[in-house]
Amino acid sequence: VADGPVARIQFDVFVVTLLVSLAIFLAVGTVMLIAIFRFRHRGDYPADLPLPPQVHGNVALELSLTAISVLLVAIIAFPTVQGIFTTAQVPPGLPPLEIKVTGYQWWWRFDYTAEGLSTANELVVPVGRPVKLDLRTADVIHSFWVPRLAGKMDLIPNQPYLNAPPFKGNWMWFQADKPGEYYGQCAEFCGESHAFMRFRVRAVTSDEFQKWVAEQLEEPPPPTDPEALEGKRLFMANCAQCHTVRGTSAGILGPDLTHLANRKTIAAGTLEFTPVAGASQAQLQEDAETLKNWILNNDKIKPGNRMSKANGGPDPAKIAPDVDKIVKYLMTLK
Numbered sequence: 001v002a003d004g005p006v007a008r009i010q011f012d013v014f015v016v017t018l019l020v021s022l023a024i025f026l027a028v029g030t031v032m033l034i035a036i037f038r039f040r041h042r043g044d045y046p047a048d049l050p051l052p053p054q055v056h057g058n059v060a061l062e063l064s065l066t067a068i069s070v071l072l073v074a075i076i077a078f079p080t081v082q083g084i085f086t087t088a089q090v091p092p093g094l095p096p097l098e099i100k101v102t103g104y105q106w107w108w109r110f111d112y113t114a115e116g117l118s119t120a121n122e123l124v125v126p127v128g129r130p131v132k133l134d135l136r137t138a139d140v141i142h143s144f145w146v147p148r149l150a151g152k153m154d155l156i157p158n159q160p161y162l163n164a165p166p167f168k169g170n171w172m173w174f175q176a177d178k179p180g181e182y183y184g185q186c187a188e189f190c191g192e193s194h195a196f197m198r199f200r201v202r203a204v205t206s207d208e209f210q211k212w213v214a215e216q217l218e219e220p221p222p223p224t225d226p227e228a229l230e231g232k233r234l235f236m237a238n239c240a241q242c243h244t245v246r247g248t249s250a251g252i253l254g255p256d257l258t259h260l261a262n263r264k265t266i267a268a269g270t271l272e273f274t275p276v277a278g279a280s281q282a283q284l285q286e287d288a289e290t291l292k293n294w295i296l297n298n299d300k301i302k303p304g305n306r307m308s309k310a311n312g313g314p315d316p317a318k319i320a321p322d323v324d325k326i327v328k329y330l331m332t333l334k
C-alpha cells in the first residue's frame, strides 16, 4: 500500500489510530454486551428488592480511567506529531527534484524547473530521491493525490509559486522506493470532468531519469512524410494557439505536446496509449485511432473539456477531412 517514506508515515499513523480506536470499540462493546445480556430483565422483581450499594465517586477508578484516556491520546499523538514534522520538511541529503505542478480543468502541467522542461499528465521521477512539488492552479481548487506515494494536497487559486516572493503556498514532497507506475487522481471536485482528471507517476532509476530528461530536451525531428508535413501546417493553423510543440509552437492553454507520441496516456490518463518506441504496427494504428477519436469526439470523452468546440477548440465537422494528416504529424512527436 505504501511505496515511499511519506506514504509509509501516513499509513502508519492511520494504522495506529485504527488500532487504538478498535481497542476502545472492543472494550466498550464487550462491557455493553455483558450488561445487556447478563443484567437483562427476567420476569417480575420481588417488591422488596434491595437497592445495590450506593457510592459517590471512586478516586482510584476515576484516576485510572483518566490515565488510560491520556495514554491512548498520547499513543496517537506521538507518531502524528512526528509525522507532521517529517512530512513538512524535505529530508537533508540528496537535493530534491523540484517540480511546479499546475492544475487545470481537467489536466495537469508539470514543469521541471532546473531541467527546463514541461510535460502533461505524466510525472517521471527518479527513485530514492525526494521530489518537491510546488502546487498551484490555473483555475479552481484541485487536489494532487498519488495514494501509494503520499496523501492529498490542495492546489489553491491565487497563490504565487515558491520562487516568487512572498514564498507562501502549498507544497509537498514524496519519494518513490522502487521503479514502477503509480496512479494519481484529482481528489477535489473541480467541475464536469473532475473524474477524468487523472495522471501517472513513473518512477525510474536515476540513469533512466537522466536519459529521459535528455530526450525531453530534444526537439522532435521535423516530419519527412509529405502527409505529416501537411499535418504540421494544419496543426499550426488549428491547434498551435493552445499547444506547445517545442521549436514549432508555444500555446499554453493546453498540454505541451512536444513528445506526445511517447506518452502512455492521452487526455489526463483517460485514454490508453502506447509509447512509440517498441510499439508494433498494430499498436501504432490503434494509437492513431485514439488520437483521431480524441480530436473528433473529445466532448463525449471528457464532457466540457477546454478543447471542445464550445470552448474554442477545433470544430469536429470542419477538422474531420484533415484529421488523418494531423494525426500523422502528431505521431512523429517522439
Ligand SMILES: [Cu+2]
Residues within 6 Å of the ligand: 103, 104, 106, 141, 142, 143, 186, 187, 188, 189, 190, 194, 197
Ligand atoms: Cu481537479
